Amino acid sequence: MAETFDLIVLGGGSGGLATAFRAAHHGARVALLEPGALGGTCVNVGCVPKKALWYAGQLALGQQLALDYGFASTPGPLDWEHFRQLRQHYIDGIRGRYAARLADVGIELYTETGRFVSADTVATACGEELRSGRIVIATGGRPRRLELPGFELGMVSDDMFSLRSLPRRMAVIGGGYIAVEFAGLLHALGCEVTLHVRHRMLTDFDEELVDGLDRRMVDAGVRLMRQVEVTGLHREGDAIMVDDAVNGSNGPYDAVLWAIGREPNSDRLDLDAAGVNRDQNGRIVTDAWQNTNIDGIFAVGDVTERPELTPVAVAAGRRLADRLFGGLPDSRLDYDNIPSVVFAEPPIARVGLTEAQARQFHGDQVRIYRAAFTPLPWAVGGRKQQSLMKIVCEGADERVVGIHVLGSGADEMLQGFAVAMKMGLRKRDLDATVAIHPSSAEELVLMS
Numbered sequence: 332m333a334e335t336f337d338l339i340v341l342g343g344g345s346g347g348l349a350t351a352f353r354a355a356h357h358g359a360r361v362a363l364l365e366p367g368a369l370g371g372t373c374v375n376v377g378c379v380p381k382k383a384l385w386y387a388g389q390l391a392l393g394q395q396l397a398l399d400y401g402f403a404s405t406p407g408p409l410d411w412e413h414f415r416q417l418r419q420h421y422i423d424g425i426r427g428r429y430a431a432r433l434a435d436v437g438i439e440l441y442t443e444t445g446r447f448v449s450a451d452t453v454a455t456a457c458g459e460e461l462r463s464g465r466i467v468i469a470t471g472g473r474p475r476r477l478e479l480p481g482f483e484l485g486m487v488s489d490d491m492f493s494l495r496s497l498p499r500r501m502a503v504i505g506g507g508y509i510a511v512e513f514a515g516l517l518h519a520l521g522c523e524v525t526l527h528v529r530h531r532m533l534t535d536f537d538e539e540l541v542d543g544l545d546r547r548m549v550d551a552g553v554r555l556m557r558q559v560e561v562t563g564l565h566r567e568g569d570a571i572m573v574d575d576a577v578n579g580s581n582g583p584y585d586a587v588l589w590a591i592g593r594e595p596n597s598d599r600l601d602l603d604a605a606g607v608n609r610d611q612n613g614r615i616v617t618d619a620w621q622n623t624n625i626d627g628i629f630a631v632g633d634v635t636e637r638p639e640l641t642p643v644a645v646a647a648g649r650r651l652a653d654r655l656f657g658g659l660p661d662s663r664l665d666y667d668n669i670p671s672v673v674f675a676e677p678p679i680a681r682v683g684l685t686e687a688q689a690r691q692f693h694g695d696q697v698r699i700y701r702a703a704f705t706p707l708p709w710a711v712g713g714r715k716q717q718s719l720m721k722i723v724c725e726g727a728d729e730r731v732v733g734i735h736v737l738g739s740g741a742d743e744m745l746q747g748f749a750v751a752m753k754m755g756l757r758k759r760d761l762d763a764t765v766a767i768h769p770s771s772a773e774e775l776v777l778m779s
């Protein structure tokens with residue numbers, strides 16, 4: 332006989348854990364299925380180890396600035412293995428705390444995959460059947476792979492975290508978050524990076540700031556190959572060459588990273604047994620309430636068609652659990668104005684509409700404010716490191732519909748402004764706010 336739960340959650344990543352913990356908090360009896368490491372992509376092969384690497388890159392750049400300031404130390408390379416162990420220790424701690432918390436709140440953890448047997452029954456890989464009237468799919472995604480000759484000579488982002496040393500010459504293929512982040516941090520750490528971009532980088536971000544990032548990367552020494560059409564990889568001696576239909580074969584590289592998007596883990600769930608619909612890309616289709624087309628089956632996070640960001644998966648899962656078990660029938664995630672940062676070098680941050688989107692929606696009602704400056708720490712050191720900021724306003728009372736920042740500190744700057752936008756920020760509110768000086772953030776309240 333199948334064991335019965337109030338809630339079954341498939342996947343112990345950001346979205347699944349958040350849903351399970353919140354439901355248990357409301358008193359639900361929860362089963363969580365996770366075959367891999369608790370914390371999923373973000374904790375193990377995503378945000379956390381990536382951000383640690385990014386910080387390491389920032390420290391390397393800080394060493395150069397220290398020299399400019401007159402410190403006597405000579406920048407040295409990173410002890411990769413030492414750092415890898417520190418990072419892993421930190422991640423192990425997060426996983427351990429998740430495991431302890433699951434046990435504390437009485438969530439039943441099955442360290443196996445699950446698949447649907449019917450709309451209310453899930454089978455574990457060992458064949459055990461679990462039943463519930465409420466099942467949440469939070470199985471995330473995986474790096475996209477292509478059927479190209481020599482594809483396997485390259486790595487995907489998961490592999491970057493088990494590298495035992497920093498490659499000397501690296502090709503990164505792609506122009507999205509992962510490609511741009513790794514290109515920046517690897518270069519900051521001393522690797523010769525060639526970024527192969529098919530069209531434009533970061534198409535979701537404001538074009539003017541992306542152009543600024545492009546210039547900053549090229550000035551720093553990242554080699555950018557544009558309009559590429561990569562047809563495969565091949566070996567020449569110990570090195571790897573990138574075959575490109577437009578630019579010819581190029582290299583040699585010690586390593587190649589494919590960062591060409593991710594695909595959802597929806598193909599091994601036997602969704603047909605439950606009748607759950609997916610879109611043409613395999614993403615589970617949900618409405619504004621995280622409902623799938625089948626009553627009692629919900630989905631959150633990267634397996635859906637929503638933005639692939641940890642806080643989105645977490646917030647969607649918590650609100651869903653509040654709705655199902657917390658007596659909050661109106662609880663759902665508002666997907667408008669979700670802020671995000673690409674931890675590039677320098678970081679680029681956005682919330683709301685780009686200038687192009689605003690002009691499309693609001694025509695000539697749009698007014699743009701801009702700032703361009705070299706932040707004080709770099710200016711003192713005699714380096715030109717231009718930061719760019721842009722505020723996009725709409726209508727006679729200048730409602731702020733977009734804020735964009737490129738430059739040092741952008742990653743920490745935008746969160747509070749995103750709150751203000753949720754509250755209906757107007758340009759006059761920025762004008763009425765006293766600046767914090769000297770800082771980069773003050774430029775956001777000083778634009779005229």
Ligand SMILES: Cc1cc2nc3c(=O)[nH]c(=O)nc-3n(C[C@H](O)[C@H](O)[C@H](O)COP(=O)(O)OP(=O)(O)OC[C@H]3O[C@@H](n4cnc5c(N)ncnc54)[C@H](O)[C@@H]3O)c2cc1C
Pocket residue numbers: 341342343344345346347364365366367368370371372373374376377378379381382443444445446469470471472488509596599600631632633634638639640641642644
């Ligand atoms: C390199 C990289 C860097 C990133 N950096 C950031 C960042 O800085 N900021 C940010 O917001 N986002 C970042 N992201 C995105 C972020 O990691 C994801 O949006 C987030 O992890 C999605 O959470 P999720 O719960 O939907 O899926 P996941 O975290 O992927 O969790 C899904 C879990 O489901 C499990 N699973 C799969 N199939 C089954 C099954 N059949 N049964 C049971 N369990 C199953 C998997 O093992 C996995 O643990 C990054 C991603 C990558 C790859």
Ligand SMILES: NC(=O)c1ccc[n+]([C@@H]2O[C@H](COP(=O)([O-])OP(=O)(O)OC[C@H]3O[C@@H](n4cnc5c(N)ncnc54)[C@H](O)[C@@H]3O)[C@@H](O)[C@H]2O)c1
Pocket residue numbers: 504505506507508509510512527528529530531532533561590591592593638639640671672673674
């Ligand atoms: N800082 C963050 O919040 C963060 C960091 C990393 C990842 N993420 C999330 O993970 C998602 C996946 O990241 P990603 O960078 O893999 O995907 P992405 O969708 O952001 O970008 C994919 C890129 O690959 C390019 N591409 C696709 N096929 C290609 C081909 N054949 N040849 C060359 N280029 C090709 C696309 O043009 C695009 O530039 C992101 O969309 C983001 O939501 C977030």
